[in-house]
Amino acid sequence: MKEQVVVIALGGNALGYNYEEQRKAVEGTALIISDLIEEGFKVVLTHGNGPQVGMIQTAMDELNQIYSMYTQVPMPSCVAMSQGYIAFELQRAIKAELEKRNIQKNIVSILTQVGVDANDPAFEHPTKPIGRFMSKEEARIMEKQGLKCMEDAGRGYRLTVASPKPKKIIELDVIQRLIDEGDLVIACGGGGIPVAEKGGELEGISAVIDKDFVSALLAKEIGADFLVILTAVEKIAINFGKKNQQWLESMSLDEADAYIKQEQFAPGSMLPKVEAAMEFAASGMNRRALITLLGKAREGLLGKTGTVIYK
Numbered sequence: 303m304k305e306q307v308v309v310i311a312l313g314g315n316a317l318g319y320n321y322e323e324q325r326k327a328v329e330g331t332a333l334i335i336s337d338l339i340e341e342g343f344k345v346v347l348t349h350g351n352g353p354q355v356g357m358i359q360t361a362m363d364e365l366n367q368i369y370s371m372y373t374q375v376p377m378p379s380c381v382a383m384s385q386g387y388i389a390f391e392l393q394r395a396i397k398a399e400l401e402k403r404n405i406q407k408n409i410v411s412i413l414t415q416v417g418v419d420a421n422d423p424a425f426e427h428p429t430k431p432i433g434r435f436m437s438k439e440e441a442r443i444m445e446k447q448g449l450k451c452m453e454d455a456g457r458g459y460r461l462t463v464a465s466p467k468p469k470k471i472i473e474l475d476v477i478q479r480l481i482d483e484g485d486l487v488i489a490c491g492g493g494g495i496p497v498a499e500k501g502g503e504l505e506g507i508s509a510v511i512d513k514d515f516v517s518a519l520l521a522k523e524i525g526a527d528f529l530v531i532l533t534a535v536e537k538i539a540i541n542f543g544k545k546n547q548q549w550l551e552s553m554s555l556d557e558a559d560a561y562i563k564q565e566q567f568a569p570g571s572m573l574p575k576v577e578a579a580m581e582f583a584a585s586g587m588n589r590r591a592l593i594t595l596l597g598k599a600r601e602g603l604l605g606k607t608g609t610v611i612y613k
């Protein structure tokens with residue numbers, strides 16, 4: 303049987319909120335990814351970077367305030383740094399776990415640039431929360447400094463930056479080649495480094511792309527069988543958090559559309575995941591998107607849990 307290609311988008315739970323949490327979370331993530339490889343799936347990994355890119359940007363800005371010799375670091379370079387150190391930890395931990403299981407596989411991280419439209423309306427309306435959670439008072443102080451903040455799914459306030467839609471994965475050819483050769487590729491981390499063409503060259507753009515949208519694009523482009531979005535809930539619910547909450551095992555595109563119209567999915571958290579899942583499912587009859595918990599990825603892919611979005 304043909305190996306099934308699975309794009310796995312790792313959310314906050316798989317990465318933790320600071321360096322120590324990340325090291326521990328990544329060890330657990332390596333076990334789960336190794337189980338999938340042992341099960342026979344061809345895995346391609348993407349990951350988020352909201353907490354990490356905010357931490358890097360804050361650190362860089364504060365360094366610049368203390369030592370004037372350090373200049374500010376633009377957001378696309380902060381995204382690149384987040385890609386690099388998150389991928390390093392994932393690459394290291396997965397390789398070590400596979401070796402324990404006597405599985406020989408190259409784990410390759412690709413610093414990925416992703417083309418965006420420099421005129422995307424998203425630049426007028428920032429929606430991507432990054433960095434640490436703040437109190438309302440802290441957020442107000444930030445706003446007085448001209449920064450945008452928003453409340454994030456009941457967890458506190460966070461700095462908020464523009465999140466344009468991903469249009470083109472610049473390193474797609476090399477990603478495809480490595481997948482075809484049987485390597486485990488880690489790509490499009492943190493949504494990818496946002497770039498746009500200017501004067502015949504690519505220029506970094508100040509934004510953070512949504513990892514779920516870029517994962518859907520990557521999954522489409524490489525002809526994946528599954529897009530798996532791993533997050534903090536086992537299934538999607540309608541009437542989420544209410545007395546009449548109902549967990550969903552599956553959702554057709556038409557059903558998902560109807561639920562979106564009923565505002566069943568919170569903007570900035572579950573809504574973009576459902577939209578990304580729909581985008582992938584809509585691209586082919588045998589293409590399925592799964593949303594579930596990190597620890598349930600294997601069960602979900604074997605059809606035992608999670609919410610499947612299908613055409």
Ligand SMILES: Nc1ncnc2c1ncn2[C@@H]1O[C@H](COP(=O)(O)OP(=O)(O)O)[C@@H](O)[C@H]1O
Pocket residue numbers: 313314315350455532533534535537538539540541542566567568570571572573
């Ligand atoms: N209808 C819904 N069904 C399930 N979860 C929902 C729903 N609406 C909002 N959520 C929330 O969305 C969260 C996932 O979004 P988020 O925390 O931004 O993801 P991640 O950081 O893993 O990418 C869930 O943990 C849950 O709290």
Ligand SMILES: NC(=O)OP(=O)(O)O
Pocket residue numbers: 313314349350351352353431492493510511512513514
């Ligand atoms: N870039 C991105 O979507 O990161 P999070 O998943 O951490 O929000």
